[in-house]
Amino acid sequence: MTAHHPVARPSRQPLVRAEFVVVGSGITGLSAAWALARRGREVVLLDQAEIGHRGGGSHGTCRIFRLGYDDPAYVSLAGQARELWAELEHDCGERLLHPTPQLTFGPQMPQVQAAMRQAGAACELLSAQEATARFPGVTVTGDALVEPESAVIAADRSLAALASVVVRAALAGAVRPGVRVTALADDGRNVRISTTDGDIEAARAIVCAGPWTAGLLATAGITVPASATLEQVAYFAPGTAAASPTMPIFVHYGGEFAYGLPVPGSERYKVGIHHGGPVIDPDHQHHADDSRMSRQITEAARKFLPGFDPRPVAVERCVYDNSPDTDFIIDRIGNVVIGSGTSGHGFKFGPLLGDWLARLATNGLADLGQASEAPGPPARFAVSRF
Numbered sequence: 001m002t003a004h005h006p007v008a009r010p011s012r013q014p015l016v017r018a019e020f021v022v023v024g025s026g027i028t029g030l031s032a033a034w035a036l037a038r039r040g041r042e043v044v045l046l047d048q049a050e051i052g053h054r055g056g057g058s059h060g061t062c063r064i065f066r067l068g069y070d071d072p073a074y075v076s077l078a079g080q081a082r083e084l085w086a087e088l089e090h091d092c093g094e095r096l097l098h099p100t101p102q103l104t105f106g107p108q109m110p111q112v113q114a115a116m117r118q119a120g121a122a123c124e125l126l127s128a129q130e131a132t133a134r135f136p137g138v139t140v141t142g143d144a145l146v147e148p149e150s151a152v153i154a155a156d157r158s159l160a161a162l163a164s165v166v167v168r169a170a171l172a173g174a175v176r177p178g179v180r181v182t183a184l185a186d187d188g189r190n191v192r193i194s195t196t197d198g199d200i201e202a203a204r205a206i207v208c209a210g211p212w213t214a215g216l217l218a219t220a221g222i223t224v225p226a227s228a229t230l231e232q233v234a235y236f237a238p239g240t241a242a243a244s245p246t247m248p249i250f251v252h253y254g255g256e257f258a259y260g261l262p263v264p265g266s267e268r269y270k271v272g273i274h275h276g277g278p279v280i281d282p283d284h285q286h287h288a289d290d291s292r293m294s295r296q297i298t299e300a301a302r303k304f305l306p307g308f309d310p311r312p313v314a315v316e317r318c319v320y321d322n323s324p325d326t327d328f329i330i331d332r333i334g335n336v337v338i339g340s341g342t343s344g345h346g347f348k349f350g351p352l353l354g355d356w357l358a359r360l361a362t363n364g365l366a367d368l369g370q371a372s373e374a375p376g377p378p379a380r381f382a383v384s385r386f
Contacts, residue, residue, distance in 0.1 A: 018044045020361055021193050021202040023181045023216065025051045026058035027347050028339045029208035030162035031354025037169035039358060045166065046195060048180035052159050055285055057210045057319050062270060063347040064249055064261050065097055065151040067121045068104045070111035073378070075119035077352060084351035092161035098264050101248045102150035103131060105140045108254030113145050122148050137247045139304050150249055153347060154264050184220040186334045204361040208339040210321040211282035222333050224340060225386050229320045230280045231344065232293040233272035234312035235263065236301050250304060258300040269308055271301050274344060287317040320344040324386065328353065330377040332360040338383060
């Protein structure tokens with residue numbers, strides 16, 4: 001089974017000109033297009049398939065928004081991202097982040113607590129007994145850290161909302177699904193983007209094509225280290241003993257990184273193992289259940305969710321675009337801007353990553369619109385670190 005299912009398009013078009021072309025309509029690409037459109041820029045967004053297709057890394061119902069990292073820099077960046085999520089919710093007129101308390105426990109919980117305190121983020125340490133009394137729907141192992149500012153992101157609605165505001169702010173036809181980019185060529189003045197629907201010439205190209213990014217950049221002579229893994233999540237329903245009516249998010253931090261979150265508008269609960277999947281070719285994704293991962297996820301449900309039937313009611317596969325160190329890769333080489341290496345934890349940062357990419361893309365061009373006051377990407381995310 002191939003990963004992408006191209007949407008039917010009309011016959012090839014003649015060479016066209018655009019100010020900015022964004023490749024990839026996952027959370028990062030859509031956020032970059034939104035950031036450009038808010039600046040009054042002309043943007044064309046291309047994707048080989050429809051928005052939210054299951055071969056990409058942004059599909060599915062929900063994701064976790066959390067401040068809880070074992071690195072205070074990431075805690076602070078998540079806080080910046082939260083502000084931009086609020087702006088997106090204002091722009092689209094829809095709630096996308098559903099406030100939900102989070103329990104973090106496991107061998108690396110103390111490092112998370114230290115990082116959150118260093119960054120000034122709210123958190124509260126509970127004993128296992130206190131955590132069970134407050135959140136009976138989750139069985140914790142040892143002390144637990146409560147994060148009050150976490151949320152469940154309605155992922156599918158977020159993609160739809162971003163596409164809507166981009167189309168509203170940009171020109172008609174700005175979002176073009178079913179167009180696969182096959183090559184890039186940067187002559188120092190412009191970037192020529194070769195596609196299955198004809199060529200486009202742009203002042204800048206922003207490449208956020210998930211696990212296809214490295215291969216596409218290679219056509220322009222740009223090397224970005226990357227690997228794709230195919231992960232798995234499962235959805236569970238309450239058992240005969242009703243689950244807690246207000247289920248928190250949980251993250252078992254360290255070791256086998258199990259996590260879970262309630263699905264907005266549903267009784268279901270989603271569980272996964274972070275970085276538990278095999279390395280794959282993104283063009284050849286097989287979405288059948290993986291028996292090894294199914295056993296791991298089922299065991300996590302038995303261990304952490306006492307009120308849920310440990311037999312999953314649904315299973316999904318999801319591709320990760322991984323950098324070697326799991327830090328993001330946000331950089332610009334010539335007229336090509338790179339947004340990759342989200343490594344399975346980038347969704348919550350989507351609007352912030354998009355703003356950084358727009359800043360890199362517009363640098364050196366006349367400023368037509370107001371930009372946010374947030375700083376650009378940290379140097380730690382430059383591709384030159386490899």
